Amino acid sequence: MEADGQKYAADISSIKEAHERIKPYVHKTPVLTSESLNSISGRSLFFKCECFQKGGAFKFRGACNAVLSLDAEQAAKGVATHSSGNHAAALSLAAKIQGIPAYIVVPKGAPKCKVDNVIRYGGTVIWSESTMSSREKVASKVLQETGSVLIHPYNNGRVISGQGTVALELLEQIQEIDTIIVPISGGGLISGVALAAKSIKPSIRIIAAEPKGADDAAQSKAAGRIITLPVTNTIADGLRASLGDLTWPVVRDLVDDVVILEDVEIIKAMRMCLEILKVSVEPSGAIGLAAVLSESFRSNPSWKDCKNIGVVLSGGNVDLGSLCDSFQSSK
Amino acid sequence: MEADGQKYAADISSIKEAHERIKPYVHKTPVLTSESLNSISGRSLFFKCECFQKGGAFKFRGACNAVLSLDAEQAAKGVATHSSGNHAAALSLAAKIQGIPAYIVVPKGAPKCKVDNVIRYGGTVIWSESTMSSREKVASKVLQETGSVLIHPYNNGRVISGQGTVALELLEQIQEIDTIIVPISGGGLISGVALAAKSIKPSIRIIAAEPKGADDAAQSKAAGRIITLPVTNTIADGLRASLGDLTWPVVRDLVDDVVILEDVEIIKAMRMCLEILKVSVEPSGAIGLAAVLSESFRSNPSWKDCKNIGVVLSGGNVDLGSLCDSFQSSK
Numbered sequence: 001m002e003a004d005g006q007k008y009a010a011d012i013s014s015i016k017e018a019h020e021r022i023k024p025y026v027h028k029t030p031v032l033t034s035e036s037l038n039s040i041s042g043r044s045l046f047f048k049c050e051c052f053q054k055g056g057a058f059k060f061r062g063a064c065n066a067v068l069s070l071d072a073e074q075a076a077k078g079v080a081t082h083s084s085g086n087h088a089a090a091l092s093l094a095a096k097i098q099g100i101p102a103y104i105v106v107p108k109g110a111p112k113c114k115v116d117n118v119i120r121y122g123g124t125v126i127w128s129e130s131t132m133s134s135r136e137k138v139a140s141k142v143l144q145e146t147g148s149v150l151i152h153p154y155n156n157g158r159v160i161s162g163q164g165t166v167a168l169e170l171l172e173q174i175q176e177i178d179t180i181i182v183p184i185s186g187g188g189l190i191s192g193v194a195l196a197a198k199s200i201k202p203s204i205r206i207i208a209a210e211p212k213g214a215d216d217a218a219q220s221k222a223a224g225r226i227i228t229l230p231v232t233n234t235i236a237d238g239l240r241a242s243l244g245d246l247t248w249p250v251v252r253d254l255v256d257d258v259v260i261l262e263d264v265e266i267i268k269a270m271r272m273c274l275e276i277l278k279v280s281v282e283p284s285g286a287i288g289l290a291a292v293l294s295e296s297f298r299s300n301p302s303w304k305d306c307k308n309i310g311v312v313l314s315g316g317n318v319d320l321g322s323l324c325d326s327f328q329s330s331k
Numbered sequence: 332m333e334a335d336g337q338k339y340a341a342d343i344s345s346i347k348e349a350h351e352r353i354k355p356y357v358h359k360t361p362v363l364t365s366e367s368l369n370s371i372s373g374r375s376l377f378f379k380c381e382c383f384q385k386g387g388a389f390k391f392r393g394a395c396n397a398v399l400s401l402d403a404e405q406a407a408k409g410v411a412t413h414s415s416g417n418h419a420a421a422l423s424l425a426a427k428i429q430g431i432p433a434y435i436v437v438p439k440g441a442p443k444c445k446v447d448n449v450i451r452y453g454g455t456v457i458w459s460e461s462t463m464s465s466r467e468k469v470a471s472k473v474l475q476e477t478g479s480v481l482i483h484p485y486n487n488g489r490v491i492s493g494q495g496t497v498a499l500e501l502l503e504q505i506q507e508i509d510t511i512i513v514p515i516s517g518g519g520l521i522s523g524v525a526l527a528a529k530s531i532k533p534s535i536r537i538i539a540a541e542p543k544g545a546d547d548a549a550q551s552k553a554a555g556r557i558i559t560l561p562v563t564n565t566i567a568d569g570l571r572a573s574l575g576d577l578t579w580p581v582v583r584d585l586v587d588d589v590v591i592l593e594d595v596e597i598i599k600a601m602r603m604c605l606e607i608l609k610v611s612v613e614p615s616g617a618i619g620l621a622a623v624l625s626e627s628f629r630s631n632p633s634w635k636d637c638k639n640i641g642v643v644l645s646g647g648n649v650d651l652g653s654l655c656d657s658f659q660s661s662k
Contacts, residue, residue: 030361032383036451051609052363120367271651278382278647280609316609320602324655 009157009246010192012199015164018065022162025064025097027053031173031310036276041292044308046174048166051281051316055117057238058166058189058314059090059153065162066151067094075100077147082107082128082139085114085238086315087153092123103148105139107131111237113319154188155244164192170310171200179306181288183314184208184217184258185239187247193312194254205306208251208258209291211236211266217243217251218258235263235326238284238315257302259291266290267326273313282318283326289313340488340577341523343530346495349396353493356395356428358384362504362641367607372623375639377505379497382612382647386448388569389497389520389645390421390484396493397482398425406431408478413437413459413470416445416569417646418484423454434479436470438462442568444650485519486575495523501641502531510637512619514645515539515548515589516570518578524643525585536637539582539589540622542567542597548574548582549589566594566657569615569646588633590622597621598657604644613649614657620644 032047050058067079078101081091088104095102102123106115107130118125128138143150152159166189171177180197182190194206210217213234219227226248232240243251266283269290273281288311291297363378381389398410409432412422419435426433433454437446438461449456459469474481483490497520502508511528513521525537541548544565550558557579563571574582597614600621604612619642622628 027364030363032361033358035385054366056609274611275651278387278611280605280611320606320658324658327651327655 008191008195008250010161010164010195012196014157014161015168015192015196018061018158018161019165019168021068022061022064022165025054026061026165028169029053031170032277032279034276037272037289042298043292043306045292046170046177046308046310047277047279048170048310048312049279050166050312050314051279051285055086055090055093055121056315056317057086057090057285058163058312059086060093061165062156062159062162062188062192063087063090063094063151064097066156066158067091067098067100069158070149074149077149078102079151080105080139080142080146080148081151081153082135083153086317088123089114089117089121091151092118092121096122101146101148103142103146105135105142107135111319114317117317152244154186154241155246157246160188160192160195160246162192163189164196166312167193167196167200171197174308174310176308177204177310178308179205179207179303180310180312181207181209181291182312183239183284183287184210184251185284186241187217187243187251189312189314190255191247191250194250198254205256205303206254207291207303208255209287210258210260211239211287212260212262214240215258215260218260220248221252221255221258224252236266236284236287238282239287259294259297261287261290261294265294269293271327279313280316280318281313282315285313285315339522339526339581341492341495341526343527345488345492346499346523346527349392349489349492350496350499352399353392353395353496356385357392357496359500360384362501363608363610365607368603368620373629374623374637376623377501377508377639377641378608378610379501379641379643380610381497381643381645382610382616386417386421386424386452387646387648388417388421388616389494389643390417391424392496393487393490393493393519393523394418394421394425394482395428397487397489398422398429398431400489401480405480408480409433410482411436411470411473411477411479412482412484413466414484416484417648419454420445420448420452422482423449423452427453432477432479434473434477436466436473438466442650445648448648483575485517485572486577488577491519491523491526491577493523494520495527497643498524498527498531502528505639505641507639508535508641509639510536510538510634511641511643512538512540512622513643514570514615514618515541515582516615517572518548518574518582520643520645521586522578522581525581529585536587536634537585538622538634539586540618541589541591542570542618543591543593545571546589546591549591551579552583552586552589555583567597567615567618569613570618590625590628592618592621592625596625600624602658610644611647611649612644613646616644616646
């Protein structure tokens with residue numbers, strides 16, 4: 001897409017094409033509302049429940065679009081990625097639907113429940129050491145040996161286009177939305193959402209929600225270039241990645257603000273999702289609600305007129321034991 | 332409704348009228364599906380998520396219909412009930428919407444979170460001792476002093492008609508449903524659902540799910556008359572009531588079977604709702620999933636051809652502490 005001389009990795013056409021392509025396979029997730037949460041936040045909130053998506057997170061949209069876009073020759077050799085998170089399971093599921101192999105390089109020490117998901121969806125698990133260099137080394141060996149196509153979790157135009165379908169659906173479901181709050185990690189989801197939403201409704205505000213212990217997006221926007229953190233520390237295990245060269249330009253140009261949240265605020269929001277909305281949301285997924293309720297958002301005069309806010313609950317894959325532990329320790 | 336010489340307290344017309352009346356106030360709750368749960372159960376399951384209803388349970392439909400059906404003179408004096416459960420909160424909320432008082436007699440020892448809900452929705456709490464005789468005595472004093480109208484939680488035609496709107500919505504959302512599984516307690520929900528569903532689709536099967544420690548409906552159907560249990564013992568705190576004279580004829584005539592579940596099966600289903608569907612469902616609300624997965628349902632040749640099953644997840648009001656405790660103790 002050409003805009004101010006910039007090219008982005010996706011645009012409204014590629015997102016609409018992705019929607020047509022993946023529609024038969026993805027859930028059109030419902031939008032929930034709660035008068036209690038409206039009254040607590042002082043806004044009208046519309047929760048887009050991607051935790052109900054197949055595989056338990058929005059990741060299936062992008063993975064599905066990437067897999068379905070392969071030509072027959074590429075597809076035959078399968079797809080690969082290195083990830084211990086929701087993208088690994090989503091890619092396995094997308095490959096299963098197409099009947100092609102998925103090779104997933106998983107670092108030792110990855111959470112059992114996420115590895116179980118990969119296996120359940122028929123992905124082939126290849127173990128690596130937990131360091132990034134080992135992951136990349138093993139992955140490149142797998143690519144070489146199998147001839148499979150690497151599907152990056154976010155730095156990929158097809159993946160960004162797939163994630164953008166969240167916004168297409170949301171704005172079709174609730175026309176009056178004036179703001180969308182989206183968790184930010186590598187930037188695949190928010191890039192797709194921003195490109196779709198600002199094309200449909202140029203006045204819409206796109207706000208990122210980021211944990212304090214992994215605030216590289218906020219730092220990057222302040223610095224005007226991609227900042228990578230040497231260490232991250234947050235309960236939101238899905239929000240530790242850094243921006244890529246395809247997501248950064250979109251985040252730089254189209255994301256209006258980044259709200260930074262403490263882990264304790266994220267846990268509180270997760271608890272409200274469960275107790276008030278009756279929805280199980282993982283920490284990375286609940287951060288958008290935490291942002292709406294945060295003092296820094298509420299007191300910012302720029303966001304006073306955000307009245308109808310779409311909040312993307314991006315995923316629901318949380319281990320029940322950790323959930324109970326985190327509630328107990330935050331009492 | 333006349334059927335085999337029997338009159339029922341509601342019929343498809345009163346249910347459709349209720350639907351028109353309450354539509355502006357209730358959530359049209361979404362229907363969720365899960366390929367994992369389809370594969371585990373060997374059927375196509377359609378989860379009607381009444382846990383997302385206002386007040387966290389289907390109860391708001393009946394309470395709302397009852398309150399909105401009062402004439403101005405009756406309404407002015409308010410409504411009353413004695414309950415420590417979801418009906419109390421639902422009635423308070425319905426009264427609040429109409430701007431009329433709700434007097435709720437609450438037995439001492441009622442769960443704090445449910446009393447909090449009543450207060451949050453503006454109901455006036457009047458305490459009684461925990462015995463049924465004290466509850467009734469206090470309630471009758473309240474009725475006398477205030478001139479308010481008693482709204483029974485289930486033995487009331489308007490309440491039954493309101494609950495029946497669950498089936499109207501479900502059959503509009505998913506036409507191919509051939510069976511609906513509904514939790515049974517006093518019988519208000521299942522009576523409304525059975526009357527609506529069998530009128531729209533006479534071939535549909537209506538199956539009740541009941542906890543073993545409160546199996547009065549199964550015993551009543553076997554005996555051909557209302558059986559009241561002296562003691563009940565189940566984790567499903569919403570399913571301890573006995574059938575009333577308005578719900579019994581419908582349960583007797585239109586409910587095709589009662590599946591009885593152990594508490595451990597209910598807890599397991601509650602856990603699957605949370606981990607697989609990502610939905611927080613209280614024990615009484617998860618019992619329908621437990622029924623579909625139970626050996627007694629799976630091995631019963633009469634239900635072999637139940638292919639597309641609506642499962643009503645009736646409520647989601649569960650205290651997070653008890654939730655974590657019950658999962659820990661059932662490990």
